[in-house]
Amino acid sequence: MSTLNTQRQMIAQTVASLEAVDALEGDHQSAVLDWIASGDELYRLVPPDYPPRHLVSYFVPFDPARGRVLLAAHRKSGLMLPPGGHCESGELPWQTVRRECVEELGVPAVALAQLGPEPLFVTVTETRGPMVRRHTDVSLWYVIELDHADERLRPDPGEFDGVRWYSLDELLVGPIEEFDPHTHRFVRKLNNLNNLSS
DSSP: OOHHHHHHHHHHHHHHTOOOSSHHHHHHHHHHHHHHHHTOOOSOOBTTTBSSEEEEEEEEEEETTTTEEEEEEETTTOSEEOOEEEOOTTOOHHHHHHHHHHHHHSSOOOBOTTTOSSOSEEEEEEOOSTTOOOOEEEEEEEEEEOOTTOTTOOOOTTTEEEEEEEEHHHHHHSOGGGBOTTHHHHHHHHHHHHHHHO
16 A cells, blocks of 8 residues: 555544534534545645645644633734644645644644644635635644743744734634634634643
8 A cells, every 4th residue: 555545544534533523523524534535636736726625734832721822813814823734745734733833933843632643623614815815725723732931932924924822712702704714613622622621
């Protein structure tokens, strides 16, 4: 079996292992598993939008002691988004997190203890924003631990206009137009996980 087929199976197992927080995540999970099984290309081969559907890893820095998450003012989309990026050909999604975390924030990725190097959430989203050519991101949302006072944090000014720490409650009431359209749902799922481990 080829390495790419093995990676495809591993990504499918990762997606299948998620427990959907709601019907929409269940629908997205099923759609992603069908897409993976179809044999279509999973990775973006030509920026910004070929193939028009491709795999992305978001990683949400979370300070569990303070219940805060870090979002970044994404230059191209004009939205407050988690850091992250497109998975490169042959790269597993957690490998993308490890690479992108150093590139975009200047810190190593440390998986949230309750999850390890596994995603919390999956979404299928058409991109939006004034400087973005439309395509569909299949996003796995990971959670990494980061202390809000970590002095190593160096957001990439080429990617972001700045970063901001939010409480979970702030994000739940914030206008969704400023965020990824699934942010509120992600925060509810993270909040459930956080409450279970408290």
